[in-house]
Amino acid sequence: MGQHVKKLSAILVAKLSSPGYYGDGDGLWLQIATGGSKSWVFRFTLAGKRREMGLGGLSAVSLAIARERASQCRLLLSEGRDPIVERNAARTSDALHRARLKTFDQCAAAYISAHRGSWKSAKHAAQWETSLANYASPVFGALPVSDVDIDLVVRVLRPIWDTKTETAVRLRGRIESILDWATVSKYRTGDNPARWRGHLENLLADPNKIAPVVNFPALPWREVSSFMTQLHAREGVAARAVELAILTACRSGEVRGAAWDEIDLQAQVWTVPAARMKAGKEHRIPLSTQAITLLQQMPREGAFVFPGRSAGTILSDMSLTAVLRRMGRGDITVHGFRSTFRDWCAEAVGNAFAREVCEHALAHSLPNKVEAAYRRGDLFDKRVPLMQAWADYCNQSGFAAV
CATH class of the missing domain: 1.10.150.130 (Tyrosine recombinase, N-terminal domain)
Structure with a gap:
């Protein structure tokens, strides 16, 4: 590299107006565009190729700053490094750094x-x-x-x-x-x-x-028949929803969101889509004769079996709980009836129904992942008599659902 000549001056740079390139020496040039805008460029040759690198517009970069930037470029060239490649790498690094500052x-x-x-x-x-x-x-x-x-x-x-x-x-x-x-x-x-x-x-x-895990308060299974008799005497959509929740051992949300197009009364099956299930898997529920009777007597006034007060809505989360409170049973929960059902399976009917049949009735996933991988069916046919036996037990006091 030869000695830097510094042909330009701040006054000359300000006066120049004709389009073209004006050299300052050692690769630094002032470029004036056809429209009159002025900017700095650095020209160099590396590996036999001529390159041109922009150093910024005159409005932001003075002659002194342009000379400093050109000097930095010449230093990189003396080390065999491409100034354009180095600048692009630095910009990429800065952008990555800014990205990592995401809050x-x-x-x-x-x-x-x-x-x-x-x-x-x-x-x-x-x-x-x-x-x-x-x-x-x-x-x-x-x-x-x-x-x-x-x-x-x-x-x-x-x-x-x-x-x-x-x-x-x-x-x-x-x-x-x-x-x-x-x-x-x-x-x-x-x-x-x-x-x-x-x-x-x-x-x-x-x-x-x-805060030890506290199970949902549940009604003892020996009391479910008398409770169902009291529940049946109550009027209202919410009371019927509680009744179906007990007969099917379903979760409150599954019952409240039940839609008529999920239910096949003739085939006596209610299919809850995966999107509405806790485990994200479709659940088929055998409907007992008591559940069918209840559903047949529900008015079809929209898409949902248990509609809310406003058109196109379902019962609120607290509506079923309110039924229990009005019955003076604030000591139990709707979800707890699933435990009531499971206790009845274990204690009342003993070995009449296999454990996995009872677990499938509750839409529980098998704890053993290997076993679950091989057992892909839902044991529907075996659950039909289970759910009918449960409904018959709930109905032993003699009431007929709705």
């Missing part, structure tokens, strides 16, 4: 958006958003997700770990999922600080010991 809140929103379609209801997504907004966002929501560490996670969880244990446990799992998503998306690296095993279990108490 936890931004990652949470992206995670929820990506999974919203696979969740069963808008309520589920709302629960995610609310818990994160209430607890996580105030502490580290605005921080880069790569900066979220175990200290920050504990700062969120510790205040509610003992007092709102169930909420805290769910929140921990949500934070863990979002951080896993951020890692896979290359917004962070390293271990997940919200992981329980090997991490938070060493800093927070066992949630099962703080």
Whole structure:
């Protein structure tokens, strides 16, 4: 490289106006476009190829700055490095760095958006958003997700770990999922600080010991017949929904959302689609004669068997619970009748029906994954007499469903 001549001056650069190239020396040129705009370029030859690299417009880059940038380019060339390649690599690195500054809140929103379609209801997504907004966002929501560490996670969880244990446990799992998503998306690296095993279990108490799992209060199976007689005497769509929930051993949500097009009265089967099942798998339910009678006497005033007050809606989540409370049975829950059914299977009919038949009636997945892989049927034919026997037991006081 020869000595830099510096042919241009700030005054000359300002005066020049004719389109063309004006050299300053050692590869630095002032370019004036046809429209009159001025910019700097650096021309060089590398590996026998002539290249031209833009250094910026005159409005932002002065002559002195242009000379400094040209000097940096010449230094790279002296080392056999291409200035254009080096600049592009630096821009890519900066862009990646900025991407990694994505905040936890931004990652949470992206995670929820990506999974919203696979969740069963808008309520589920709302629960995610609310818990994160209430607890996580105030502490580290605005921080880069790569900066979220175990200290920050504990700062969120510790205040509610003992007092709102169930909420805290769910929140921990949500934070863990979002951080896993951020890692896979290359917004962070390293271990997940919200992981329980090997991490938070060493800093927070066992949630099962703080707030032991409490089963849904259930009616003793020996009392179900007299209870059904009292229930049958009550009027209203919600009472009938509770009745069908008991006869079919279904979950409240499955009953409340029951649609007429799911039910084949002639074949005596109710098919709940996978989208409405907790396990995400279609569930066929044998309908006893009592259940068929109940359904036949329900008015068909829309798509749903148990419509809500507004057209096109279903009964609210609390409507079935309200029936129990009005009966003076606030000590039990609708979900608890599933336990009542299971206890009856185990204690009343003994070995008359195999364990897996009873579990399939509750739409439970087999705990043994190997066994489940080979047993793909739903044991429907074996469940037909089981559900009829259960309905007959519920009906032994002599009432006829609706």
